[in-house]
Amino acid sequence: MQRTFSVKALWDAEAKVFVSESDIEGLHIEAETIEAFEAVMHDAAIDLIVANHVSEEDLASRPLRDLIPAILWERPDATKLAVA
Numbered sequence: 001m002q003r004t005f006s007v008k009a010l011w012d013a014e015a016k017v018f019v020s021e022s023d024i025e026g027l028h029i030e031a032e033t034i035e036a037f038e039a040v041m042h043d044a045a046i047d048l049i050v051a052n053h054v055s056e057e058d059l060a061s062r063p064l065r066d067l068i069p070a071i072l073w074e075r076p077d078a079t080k081l082a083v084a
Contacts, residue, residue: 003066003068003069003070004069004070004071004072005022005023005024005045005049005053005069005070005071005072006022006023006071006072006073006074007020007021007022007024007027007041007045007071007072007073007074008020008021008022008074008076009021009029009034009037009074009075009076010076011076012030015030016032017030017031017032018030018031018032018033018034018037018076020037020041024045024048024049024052024053024071025048025052025053026048026051026052027041027044027045027048029041029044034075034076038073038075041073045071046069046071049069049071053069054067
């Protein structure tokens with residue numbers, strides 16, 4: 001099982017929303033603010049990891065500490081957003 005996942009928020013200037021770039025299967029976020037993006041990410045990411053990246057075999061054969069994922073969250077640079 002992969003234990004480290006990444007999430008980035010990218011600004012879509014045409015749609016005027018932040019969109020997610022992630023290796024968490026099923027995580028697709030579009031939000032008008034970075035705060036709304038983070039709220040959705042925090043609410044959905046762990047559930048999607050458990051649903052899509054942890055098998056029943058993993059649950060039966062691995063210690064719980066080996067199943068706890070790390071999520072590397074890269075918040076956009078606010079100075080670059082002001083220019084865009």
